[in-house]
Amino acid sequence: MSRFVAMVRRELRSVTQEKTIVLAVVIQLLVASFSSVIVTGLMAFYDPDSIGQTTRMTVTVGLVDHSGGPLAGILRDARLKVKQLPDAESAEAAFHAGQVDAVAFLPEESGGVVNMKLMLPELDSKATVITMVLKEPLKRYETFLRGQNGVEMQYASLRARADSSYEFLYSLILPMLMFFPALLAGSIVIDTISEELENKTLDTLRSAPVSLNQILGAKVCAAVVTVLVQCSAWTLLLRLNNLRIENLGLVLILSLAVGTMVSIGAAAASLYFKDRERAQFAYSIVLVVAVGLSYLVQPSPFSLMAGLATGSHVTGVVDVSLYLLPLVLLGAAFFHWSERLLTARTAG
Amino acid sequence: MFSNSTMRNILTISKREVTRLRTRFRGRSRVLILVGMILAGLLSYFVSQQGFVLSRQFYTVGVGPGVPIVADARFVALAVDGASGHALLEQGVIDVYLDGSEVAWRKDERRSRCAAGALRQYLETQELTRIANEYDMDRAFPLRVEVHHVEVPEGHGAAAHPDISVWDLLDSGPESAGAGETATSSGIASSTVLKQLDSLESSGRRLPEFKAEFVSDEEVIIPSLMDPPVPLAQVLLAFFYVVPIFFISIFFTSSFMEEKVNRKLVVLLSTPVTPFQIIVGKMLPYIVYSLVSITVITLLLGGHIPLALAIFVPVTLFIFSIYLMVALLYRTFKDQTFFSLLAVSVITVYLVFPSMFSGITDISHVSPLHLAIQMYKGEAFGLSEYLLSTTPMYLVFGVGLFVGTRVFNEEYLMGFRPLCQKLADALNLTINRSHLHLSVFLLGLFVIPAVFMVQLASIALAFNLPMPQALGAVLVVSVIVEEIAKSAGIAVLLQNGVVRSTRQVLTLSVVAALGFFAGEKLLLYIALKVISDTMFTAAVFGGGFLVLPLLAHCFFTSLVCLTTARFGVRRYPLSVLAGSVLHGLYNLAVVGVLS
Numbered sequence: 001m002s003r004f005v006a007m008v009r010r011e012l013r014s015v016t017q018e019k020t021i022v023l024a025v026v027i028q029l030l031v032a033s034f035s036s037v038i039v040t041g042l043m044a045f046y047d048p049d050s051i052g053q054t055t056r057m058t059v060t061v062g063l064v065d066h067s068g069g070p071l072a073g074i075l076r077d078a079r080l081k082v083k084q085l086p087d088a089e090s091a092e093a094a095f096h097a098g099q100v101d102a103v104a105f106l107p108e109e110s111g112g113v114v115n116m117k118l119m120l121p122e123l124d125s126k127a128t129v130i131t132m133v134l135k136e137p138l139k140r141y142e143t144f145l146r147g148q149n150g151v152e153m154q155y156a157s158l159r160a161r162a163d164s165s166y167e168f169l170y171s172l173i174l175p176m177l178m179f180f181p182a183l184l185a186g187s188i189v190i191d192t193i194s195e196e197l198e199n200k201t202l203d204t205l206r207s208a209p210v211s212l213n214q215i216l217g218a219k220v221c222a223a224v225v226t227v228l229v230q231c232s233a234w235t236l237l238l239r240l241n242n243l244r245i246e247n248l249g250l251v252l253i254l255s256l257a258v259g260t261m262v263s264i265g266a267a268a269a270s271l272y273f274k275d276r277e278r279a280q281f282a283y284s285i286v287l288v289v290a291v292g293l294s295y296l297v298q299p300s301p302f303s304l305m306a307g308l309a310t311g312s313h314v315t316g317v318v319d320v321s322l323y324l325l326p327l328v329l330l331g332a333a334f335f336h337w338s339e340r341l342l343t344a345r346t347a348g
Numbered sequence: 349m350f351s352n353s354t355m356r357n358i359l360t361i362s363k364r365e366v367t368r369l370r371t372r373f374r375g376r377s378r379v380l381i382l383v384g385m386i387l388a389g390l391l392s393y394f395v396s397q398q399g400f401v402l403s404r405q406f407y408t409v410g411v412g413p414g415v416p417i418v419a420d421a422r423f424v425a426l427a428v429d430g431a432s433g434h435a436l437l438e439q440g441v442i443d444v445y446l447d448g449s450e451v452a453w454r455k456d457e458r459r460s461r462c463a464a465g466a467l468r469q470y471l472e473t474q475e476l477t478r479i480a481n482e483y484d485m486d487r488a489f490p491l492r493v494e495v496h497h498v499e500v501p502e503g504h505g506a507a508a509h510p511d512i513s514v515w516d517l518l519d520s521g522p523e524s525a526g527a528g529e530t531a532t533s534s535g536i537a538s539s540t541v542l543k544q545l546d547s548l549e550s551s552g553r554r555l556p557e558f559k560a561e562f563v564s565d566e567e568v569i570i571p572s573l574m575d576p577p578v579p580l581a582q583v584l585l586a587f588f589y590v591v592p593i594f595f596i597s598i599f600f601t602s603s604f605m606e607e608k609v610n611r612k613l614v615v616l617l618s619t620p621v622t623p624f625q626i627i628v629g630k631m632l633p634y635i636v637y638s639l640v641s642i643t644v645i646t647l648l649l650g651g652h653i654p655l656a657l658a659i660f661v662p663v664t665l666f667i668f669s670i671y672l673m674v675a676l677l678y679r680t681f682k683d684q685t686f687f688s689l690l691a692v693s694v695i696t697v698y699l700v701f702p703s704m705f706s707g708i709t710d711i712s713h714v715s716p717l718h719l720a721i722q723m724y725k726g727e728a729f730g731l732s733e734y735l736l737s738t739t740p741m742y743l744v745f746g747v748g749l750f751v752g753t754r755v756f757n758e759e760y761l762m763g764f765r766p767l768c769q770k771l772a773d774a775l776n777l778t779i780n781r782s783h784l785h786l787s788v789f790l791l792g793l794f795v796i797p798a799v800f801m802v803q804l805a806s807i808a809l810a811f812n813l814p815m816p817q818a819l820g821a822v823l824v825v826s827v828i829v830e831e832i833a834k835s836a837g838i839a840v841l842l843q844n845g846v847v848r849s850t851r852q853v854l855t856l857s858v859v860a861a862l863g864f865f866a867g868e869k870l871l872l873y874i875a876l877k878v879i880s881d882t883m884f885t886a887a888v889f890g891g892g893f894l895v896l897p898l899l900a901h902c903f904f905t906s907l908v909c910l911t912t913a914r915f916g917v918r919r920y921p922l923s924v925l926a927g928s929v930l931h932g933l934y935n936l937a938v939v940g941v942l943s
Contacts, residue, residue, distance in 0.1 A: 015682065023686040030693045033808045095498070113486045115494060118569075122499040131495075131569075138493065138571035145490040151483050154449055155471045162465030166458060167422075171403040184689070191681035198609060276681055277602035278377055284595065285384040292391030303404045310459050313441045314408055314424055 004214055004221075011222030015188060024184055028230070032177055059133050062091045062100035067109045071141050078137040095119060102130050114145060169243060171306040177238070178251065178305060181230035182259035183287065185223035186266035190283055192219050193267060194276040212342065213335050216271075220263045227259035228252070246311035250320050254305055257323050262287070264327075264334050271341040357621050361629025369599060369633070407463035410436055412447030420470045423463075446471075476572055493569040585724070586700045586717055588649070589660055590667070592641040594692055597671045600634045604675035605684055614758050623756030627749065631668055638664045651723060658734070659719045662741035667695055669748025676755060676774070679764045697808060698801050713737060740797040740871075747794045754778045775840045784846075785859050791837045792863025796871060799833045824932065831927045834860045834901070835908040842909070843917040853913050857906035865901050904931045 060081040063072055075082045083100050085091045091103045103119040118134075120127040143156050193216070196202040205215055231252055235245055245251055265286065270279040294300050299307065299319055307315035334341075373381055401421035409418050410428040418425045428436055433445045437452055443463035445452040451471075453464035479488040607613045616626055639657065642664070646656040674687040703717035712718040716737045722729050755761075755777045765773070779787040806825040810818035838856050841847045847856060908927035912920050 023690050027686070027689050027693050029809060030697060030805060033810075112490070114491050116491060117494045117496065119496050119498050122497045127497060131574075135571060135574055138491065138569075142489070142491040142571045146479070146488070149483075149487040149490055151479055151487055153475050153479065155451070155468065155475060158451055158464075158468045158471070160451065160453065160461065160464035160468045162469050163458075163462040166462040167403040167406060167466070171406060184685075187685040187689075188682065191685050195681045273377060275372075275606070276684075277599065277606065278372060278381075280602070280685075281595070281598050282377075282381060282384065284598065285381065285388055288388045289384060289391060292388065292395055295395055299405060302402075303406065306403065306406060310406075311440075312406075312408065312443075312459075314405070 003210065004218055007210070007215065007218035008221045008225070011192060011219055012225060014192070015222065015226060025230070025233075028177065028180055028234075031180065032173065059102065059130055060100045061134070062094050062103040064088060064091050064103065064105045067106045067114070069106065069109070069141070070144060071104070071106060071137075074137045074140050074144075075134075078133075078140075080133065080137065091119075101126070102134070170310050171302060174238070174243070174245070174309055175302045175305040177234045178231050178255040179258055179301065181227040181234075182255065182262045184230075185227050185259050186262040186283060186287070187280070188226065189219055189223045189263045189266040190270045190276060190279045192222075193270040194274070194279055197270070197274050198276065212338055216267055216338055217335070220260065220267055223263040224256060224260050227256060227263075231255045231259075245309045247308040247316075250308050250317065251305060254301065254308065254320050254323060257320070257327050258301055261327050261330055264330050265290075268334055268341060271338065272344055354622075354625060357625040358629040358632065361621065361626055362632040365603060365630050365633050368603065407443045407459075407466060408441070409463065409467060410442035410445040412445070415446055415448060418446065418467070418470060420466075422466055423470070472572075489570050489572070491571060493571065495569055585720055586696070586703070588645050589642060589717075589720070590663070590696070590699065592645075593638045593664060593667050596634050596637050596641070597667065598688075600631065600668065601671055601675045601678075601684060601688060603630060605678070605681070608761060611762075613761060617756075617758060623753040624749070627672065627752050627756065631672070635664060635668060638668075649724070651720075655723050656720065659716050659723065659738070662738040662745070663699065663716050665745035666741035669745040669752075670695060672748050672752050676752060676761070677767070677770055679770075694801060694805065697805055701804060701808060716741065740800070743794060744797050747797075751778050772836075772840045772843065775837055776844055779837060779841065779846075781846065784841075785856065788837050788856050789859045789863035792834055792860040792865075793867040795833045796864070796867040799829050800871075802829050823935065824928075827932045827935065828924065828928045830864070831904060831908055831924050831931060834864045834905045835912070835924065835927070838905075838909045839912050839917055839920050842913055848913075850910065850913065853909050854906055857909045858902045860909075861901040861905040862898070864905075865898050900931070900934050904928075904934075 058081055060083055061075055062083050062085050063075070064085050064087060065071060072082050072084065083094065085094060085100075085103075088105065091100070091105070094100045095103050101121065105117040105119075107115060120130055143153055146153060193202075196205065202215070206212060235248060235251070238245060266279075266283050269282050269286065270276070273279040273282060294302075299315060301323070304315055304319050304323075306312075308320075404421050405424045406422050407424070408426060409423045410426050410433050411417055412428065412430055412433055417427070426436075426442060428442070428445070430447060433442075433447055434452065436442045437445045437454060437460075440454075440457075443453065443460045444467050446467065451464060451467060454460035482488075604613075607616070613626075617623070639661070642656060642660045643653055646653050670691050671688070674684070674691050678684040678687050699715050699717050702712050702715040703721060713733060713736055719729055719734060719737060751774060755774045757777075760773060760777065763770075763773075775791075779791065803822070803826045806822055806829075810821045810825075835857070838847070838853065838860060841856070842853070847853055904927045907930065908923045911923040911926060915923070
């Protein structure tokens with residue numbers, strides 16, 4: 001046992017020694033920050049209020065309203081500035097003088113469809129912001145017009161607001177952060193095994209009184225330790241960023257289980273192909289297939305992790321243990337046939 | 349361009365590379381890989397057909413008696429009877445409770461609030477579909493918003509009278525919006541309603557049509573059917589085009605690694621083949637594979653092939669030059685993995701990050717993907733826009749090739765030295781001793797894309813911090829990066845004892861600063877040319893705005909290099925720090941003066 005621990009430590013040392021693990025952490029930080037930028041960007045689209053807050057842009061709408069409807073009030077309710085203008089000429093002048101950001105023109109009420117005209121600046125970015133800010137009040141006005149037509153929309157007054165960033169954080173960012181170390185672990189396993197195979201040092205190792213499975217087990221173990229360290233660091237960082245993770249233990253177990261499965265698969269690939277190039281390529285392809293397949297599983301690792309972390313009542317210990325089952329099977333099969341994998345002849 | 353023998357040598361090496369790859373994958377491993385690839389393709393097709401929903405079964409909704417079940421992938425629906433619904437909600441078993449027209453949720457819990465919000469979105473869509481089916485179009489969707497984009501002259505107020513009146517652009521003037529006209533325009537609008545309804549019904553169940561995802565160009569907006577311009581398309585586009593190239597690049601770097609390990613490169617170098625020919629020859633097959641994949645993807649997406657090639661050739665060259673750096677720098681297998689991953693993330697950030705803001709802010713012009721997006725939107729783009737985003741790519745490729753050929757020798761490739769030293773060695777080998785000044789000048793100029801990438805990455809990283817700190821961090825990082833970029837070459841020369849005298853250091857510092865300054869301003873000039881011309885350009889490039897920054901650049905670089913010369917290269921980090929502090933203070937002063 002102490003020999004095994006010594007081997008694991010040797011592997012870990014070789015990972016940390018070259019400081020390349022620092023690169024790995026930088027990569028993950030980049031990926032995460034990059035995603036959070038995207039989330040913030042997305043939030044701005046889904047949630048016009050937040051765009052108003054972040055840009056600190058007050059949109060002033062010049063309104064030429066010949067209909068006598070409630071649009072001005074609706075716009076003001078949505079915290080927009082409204083400048084009532086008597087006619088098109090003055091609206092045009094106000095627009096060009098920069099007094100209003102957009103001009104809305106409502107024709108006289110004719111009972112049927114209301115054809116509103118909206119004048120926006122050419123500049124893409126500004127026009128997008130204005131359109132997004134105008135969306136909700138315009139929808140409310142539309143509901144009002146429907147009411148006049150005798151069309152009732154149910155749930156129109158529901159005040160719940162969708163929060164895409166919440167879903168994004170838990171169903172994409174968190175699982176991505178927690179599964180990325182698994183991907184790295186697989187690569188590390190391939191690197192260490194194929195390095196020993198290509199440099200023929202594995203034979204030297206095997207002349208020492210250790211079995212092949214012990215060597216492989218130590219390599220997989222070391223990789224799983226890196227997963228544990230990284231995942232713990234992530235949960236800590238997320239906690240500091242005020243992201244609550246429920247069922248922390250189960251979340252960690254799940255990421256460890258996935259990490260171990262990926263590492264064992266990677267070890268099998270490198271034993272079979274015996275060179276890094278083919279092993280890495282096969283590994284990447286199998287990973288893509290596995291991610292695709294896992295999406296078809298119910299619950300998929302991503303949604304299971306999201307469920308666990310948000311404290312859903314539907315997911316729990318049972319689902320996580322279901323993930324341990326294939327892990328045990330895979331591990332048993334791998335260590336049972338490791339010798340044969342190593343001696344398998346691969347062309348090339 | 350090349351002589352016959354050069355061409356022949358390159359082709360020979362390419363052929364050898366193809367043979368190598370073919371012998372790698374034959375027999376059982378070829379079958380295995382092929383099966384894997386086909387499976388991956390089939391699966392992604394299947395998933396995209398079935399509908400990809402990110403937060404599948406994320407919330408649990410309790411559905412009261414007599415209410416149609418919630419058929420949304422985000423929800424797990426439980427049928428509950430009226431009495432137990434509220435109790436289950438209180439216990440947290442369900443996140444939201446829907447009973448007839450009533451929706452109940454726990455207001456004090458984020459998960460439950462978000463569930464209610466998601467449910468509202470779903471119900472709204474259901475309602476829209478219902479009224480679209482029950483009533484006629486004009487009653488169900490009574491508001492049509494015709495959007496007109498009107499150019500606003502720069503510097504409001506100073507607006508001269510435009511040649512065309514705004515209301516001339518609106519097809520019917522406001523006074524003439526009579527009944528007759530309404531009928532025709534509502535006829536057009538109805539088809540728009542139908543189209544937008546279609547996309548509403550399909551969204552959520554499966555990925556919408558690729559093109560439909562782009563920022564809506566609809567001239568007529570139906571407020572309740574308006575989709576937010578989700579930048580999904582940009583991500584997809586990047587994914588389609590760039591991911592195959594990443595896969596192909598595995599072979600490129602592996603090929604280098606393998607030949608390093610079994611010392612074949614040394615043998616190659618002893619033949620009359622030049623490093624340039626080896627690098628280009630090894631790269632060529634993979635570039636060709638990438639171009640094939642780009643063509644196939646463009647065909648599948650229905651794009652314009654020559655245009656797509658014009659956009660993605662520089663991208664491919666850029667990616668391969670980065671991978672060339674990876675191949676030259678790494679020392680062990682683990683290095684290779686981490687460097688490749690770093691390369692993947694840097695490339696993705698550089699390409700995807702700016703293009704996410706396509707049509708929102710002008711930073712998107714930096715990425716060639718923006719051009720591709722415009723191509724798929726059917727929008728035209730000018731030569732200057734093309735040059736702005738692709739010139740850095742071509743530049744990086746050129747510099748990469750040049751550096752690659754300069755460092756391509758046995759000692760450098762086989763040596764195992766610390767990473768920083770390895771980078772310094774590369775710089776040292778790249779600088780041409782007989783044209784010292786020119787080399788240092790060009791180094792300052794060409795390092796700009798790298799500086800820019802680091803700064804972009806730092807912006808993304810800083811997003812994790814609260815706003816004032818984030819801004820501060822970005823400013824600090826960019827100052828340090830700039831100072832390193834300008835002085836690194838000279839520090840390396842000092843380390844190798846090429847320059848010694850104070851006068852030499854001073855002139856080189858000025859030259860390096862000049863090069864950097866020229867590159868920076870050139871980039872800014874192109875950027876401003878593309879984004880907005882006239883006044884701003886004149887202001888930035890007017891006399892006073894050029895002289896002072898140039899002097900400042902020269903001063904800081906000289907400071908860093910002179911202190912390095914005085915206190916030794918080992919203290920280089922401290923020198924950079926000192927220069928950066930002064931540079932930072934100067935920046936603050938300028939900002940303070942301007943505001």
